[in-house]
Amino acid sequence: xxxxxxxxxxxxxxxxxxxxxxxxxxxxxxxxxxxxxxxxxxxxxxxxxxxxxxxxxxxxxxxxxxxxxxxxxxxxxxxxxxxxxxxxxxxxxxxxxxxx
Numbered sequence: 889x890x891x892x893x894x895x896x897x898x899x900x901x902x903x904x905x906x907x908x909x910x911x912x913x914x915x916x917x918x919x920x921x922x923x924x925x926x927x928x929x930x931x932x933x934x935x936x937x938x939x940x941x942x943x944x945x946x947x948x949x950x951x952x953x954x955x956x957x958x959x960x961x962x963x964x965x966x967x968x969x970x971x972x973x974x975x976x977x978x979x980x981x982x983x984x985x986x987x988x
Contacts, residue, residue: 933968936961947986
């Protein structure tokens with residue numbers, strides 16, 4: 889368990905390390921981190937969904953660049969374990985296309 893604690897602490901930046909280095913038990917350390925970051929994760933998931941829902945393509949910009957932005961948003965979905973049915977994704981993208 890000491891190795892796990894060391895790996896977790898080693899992955900932290902200096903300011904986080906200073907806050908958590910005194911926790912001797914991996915379970916306690918993990919619990920504190922989970923509480924802190926689960927709230928942030930929920931907020932970031934809401935932000936991602938909002939970005940996707942509010943994204944609109946415009947005529948003034950190349951469609952390929954705008955599609956790449958949508959792809960980037962969708963890649964962030966998978967990083968946060970958010971998944972949508974492929975049919976919903978395709979339908980949403982079609983709805984986001986500019987009128988032209």
